[in-house]
Amino acid sequence: MKLRSLLWLLRRDVFSQKTRLGLLILCIGLSSFLFGITAAAVSYTQRELRPQLRALFPESRVVLRPARADVLFLRLEAPRIREEMAEQVRALDGVERVLPQLAAAFPVSAILDRPNLDIYFETDVILFGVDEPLVEEGLGADQRFLPRESPDDPLPVVVSEYFLDAYNLGFAETAGLPRLSRHAVVGMEFQLILGESTIGLGEAGARPRTVRSRIVGLVSDPLLIGAIVPREELAEFNREFAAPGSQAGYAALHVDIESPEDFGRVEEFARANRMSARAQRDVLEGYLRIVRGVEMGLLGAFGIVALLASVGLFTTTAAVIRDRRPAWGLHRATGLSGFWVLLLGSGHALSAAIPSAIIACGGIYGASRGLGALVGETIADIAFIPGNPLALSWEVFAATAGFALLFALVPAVLFSFPIAAGKVQKLLGERSL
Numbered sequence: 302m303k304l305r306s307l308l309w310l311l312r313r314d315v316f317s318q319k320t321r322l323g324l325l326i327l328c329i330g331l332s333s334f335l336f337g338i339t340a341a342a343v344s345y346t347q348r349e350l351r352p353q354l355r356a357l358f359p360e361s362r363v364v365l366r367p368a369r370a371d372v373l374f375l376r377l378e379a380p381r382i383r384e385e386m387a388e389q390v391r392a393l394d395g396v397e398r399v400l401p402q403l404a405a406a407f408p409v410s411a412i413l414d415r416p417n418l419d420i421y422f423e424t425d426v427i428l429f430g431v432d433e434p435l436v437e438e439g440l441g442a443d444q445r446f447l448p449r450e451s452p453d454d455p456l457p458v459v460v461s462e463y464f465l466d467a468y469n470l471g472f473a474e475t476a477g478l479p480r481l482s483r484h485a486v487v488g489m490e491f492q493l494i495l496g497e498s499t500i501g502l503g504e505a506g507a508r509p510r511t512v513r514s515r516i517v518g519l520v521s522d523p524l525l526i527g528a529i530v531p532r533e534e535l536a537e538f539n540r541e542f543a544a545p546g547s548q549a550g551y552a553a554l555h556v557d558i559e560s561p562e563d564f565g566r567v568e569e570f571a572r573a574n575r576m577s578a579r580a581q582r583d584v585l586e587g588y589l590r591i592v593r594g595v596e597m598g599l600l601g602a603f604g605i606v607a608l609l610a611s612v613g614l615f616t617t618t619a620a621v622i623r624d625r626r627p628a629w630g631l632h633r634a635t636g637l638s639g640f641w642v643l644l645l646g647s648g649h650a651l652s653a654a655i656p657s658a659i660i661a662c663g664g665i666y667g668a669s670r671g672l673g674a675l676v677g678e679t680i681a682d683i684a685f686i687p688g689n690p691l692a693l694s695w696e697v698f699a700a701t702a703g704f705a706l707l708f709a710l711v712p713a714v715l716f717s718f719p720i721a722a723g724k725v726q727k728l729l730g731e732r733s734l
Contacts, residue, residue: 314625314628314645314648314649318621318624321617321620321621322652322653324613324617325614325617325618325621325653325657325709326653326656326657326660328610328611328613328614328617329610329614329653329654329657329661329705329708329709330656330657330658330660330661330664330705331606331610331661332606332607332610332611332614332704332705332708333657333658333660333661333701333702333704333705333708334660334661334664334665334701335603335606335607336603336607336661336700336701336704337661337662337664337665337697337698337700337701337704338665338668339599339600339602339603340697340700340701341665341669341693341697342596342599342690343596343599343600344694344696344697345688345690345692346592346595346596348688349688349690350592351589351592353521353688354585354588354589354592355585356438357521357522357523357585358581358582358584358585358588359557359581360561360581360582360585361397361557361558361559361560361561361581361582362555362556362557362558362580362581363556363558363564363567363568363578363579363580363581364524364553364554364555364556364578364579364581365382365390365553365554365556365567365571365576365577365578366382366552366553366554366576366577366579367379367380367381367382367552367575367576367577368575368576368577369577379575379576380550380575381404381549381550381551381552382401382550382551382552382553382554382576383550383551384401384550384551386554386574386576387399387401387551387554389570389574390554390556390567390570393563393566393567393570394563394566395558395559395560395562395563395566395567396556396557396558396559396563396567397557397558397559398434398556398557399554399555399556399557400431400432400434400435400554400555400556400557401431401432401532401551401553401554401555402429402430402431402435402524402525402551402552402553402554402555403429403430403431403532403535403536403539403550403551403552404428404429404430404549404550404551404552405427405428405429405430405535405538405539406539406542406543406544406547406549407495407496407503407504407505407506407538407539407542407543407544407547408425408496408497408498408502408503408504408505409425409426409427409428409493409494409495409496409497409498409528410423410424410425410426410493410494410497410498410499411423411424411425411426411491411492411493411494411514411528412491412492412494413489413491413492414491414492415489419478419479420478420479420481422472422476422478423499424499425498425499425500425502426464426493426527426528427526427527427528428493428527428528428529428530428535429525429527429528429529429530429535429552430529430530430531430532430533430534430535430536431525431529431531431532432531432532433445433446433447433531435520435522435525435529435555436459436518436520436522436525436529438520439459439462439518439519439520439521440459440517440518441487441488441517441518444457444487444517444518445457445517446459446517446518446531447531448531448533448534449534455490455513455514455515456493456512456513456514456515456530456534457514457515457517457530457531458493458514458515458516458517458528458529458530459516459517459518459519459520459525459528459529459530460486460516460518460519460520460527460528460529461519461520461521461522461525461526461527461528461529462483462519462520462521463521463523463526464526464527464528465481465483465486465519468480468481469481483519486516486519487516487517487518487519488515488516488517489515489516490513490514490515490516491514491516492511492512492513492514493511493512493514493528494509494510494511494512495509495510495511495512495538495541495542496508496509496510496542497509503544504544504547505542505543505544506541506542506543506544506545506547507541507542514528514530524553524555561580561582564578564580607708611708611712614708614709614712615712618649618650618712618713618716619712619716621649622646622649622713622716622717622720623716625645626720629642629645629717629720640721642717642720642721643714643717643718643721645717646713646714646716646717646718646720646721647710647713647714647717649713650706650709650710650712650713650714651706651709651710653709654705654706654708654709654710655705657705657709658701658702658705658706661701661702661705662698662701662702665693665697665698665701666693669691669692669693672691673691
């Protein structure tokens with residue numbers, strides 16, 4: 302048989318059952334659409350969310366903090382970590398590097414005044430001092446996080462992305478102020494008021510003064526919430542502004558270890574010195590379990606829908622081929638090979654799969670654009686949502702089209718094969734012929 306004759310025969314077969322063809326397109330299209338949505342979500346977690354979590358919680362890092370205990374409604378904390386304690390941690394076997402996180406021992410507030418943007422607000426801030434390696438991934442292009450060479454230079458500050466979220470989704474939303482993009486924030490200057498609180502919290506040992514500051518980057522580490530300055534600068538501020546008797550020291554030590562086996566040694570040291578030790582790999586594993594749970598939930602929900610849709614798909618395909626069985630049996634008796642019968646069955650599948658794939662891909666694209674118009678701006682403003690979860694890649698569309706094709710071909714081939722492989726004498730003996 303020539304290909305032209307096969308196409309003529311296929312067109313005649315397909316359009317003889319328009320209602321069933323419509324049912325097939327509905328079943329395959331809906332299942333493919335849900336498959337594409339699920340594939341896009343799982344692809345996002347694999348491509349964006351998991352790498353972001355691994356960057357936030359390095360598996361070779363242990364965070365040491367002063368031990369805490371809850372007594373009734375109070376949380377009591379051991380004294381802050383001293384420099385001599387940090388030196389002892391550096392001397393432990395298996396410790397590669399120790400990055401201290403110095404806490405401010407005095408109240409701090411900040412003023413952001415941008416008349417050209419009609420923005421002005423004053424707020425208390427949490428101030429920490431760290432070394433550049435802790436924030437280098439969040440630094441803007443050509444920006445450095447080093448102590449100032451001159452007191453007249455602006456103080457380099459790295460701001461927590463969650464602080465920016467709080468402004469965009471809270472203060473700006475309620476006060477009717479414009480939101481700030483991450484690109485616009487880097488390079489922006491503001492005033493840090495050392496030794497003063499807007500709500501009267503804390504006590505300073507010197508008269509408040511203002512320091513001109515410049516934002517040089519954004520950091521997403523949840524342990525670095527607030528404003529972050531070079532550690533040497535904050536140590537100098539502590540000597541100047543800390544009130545007599547105030548508790549100065551490190552709020553945390555970020556310890557990089559050589560191998561996971563070294564964690565036990567660091568944990569034992571921490572326990573003996575009234576500190577808590579938490580391996581970031583344990584924190585990472587907790588978040589990854591949540592991600593895996595979400596992925597399994599999405600796949601499970603899709604599996605249930607696909608299973609229900611497959612019942613209708615198999616039933617309709619069986620009815621289509623059952624009705625064409627007499628005609629295909631006669632074709633076999635008149636010389637048509639089994640291979641061409643399989644091509645006829647596959648042609649029925651393709652005639653349903655191709656429009657289904659187009660409809661499903663169009664639906665996925667429309668859903669992505671619609672959600673982007675509704676919540677895209679809000680999602681872009683949330684720091685803990687990396688990348689763009691609504692972005693679609695060509696792989697998602699290719700996987701959706703491939704699923705539609707496979708979902709249609711499997712039942713068509715299964716039901717066509719007995720006709721293609723059956724003996725002609727047996728087919729001729731059937732009453733339906």
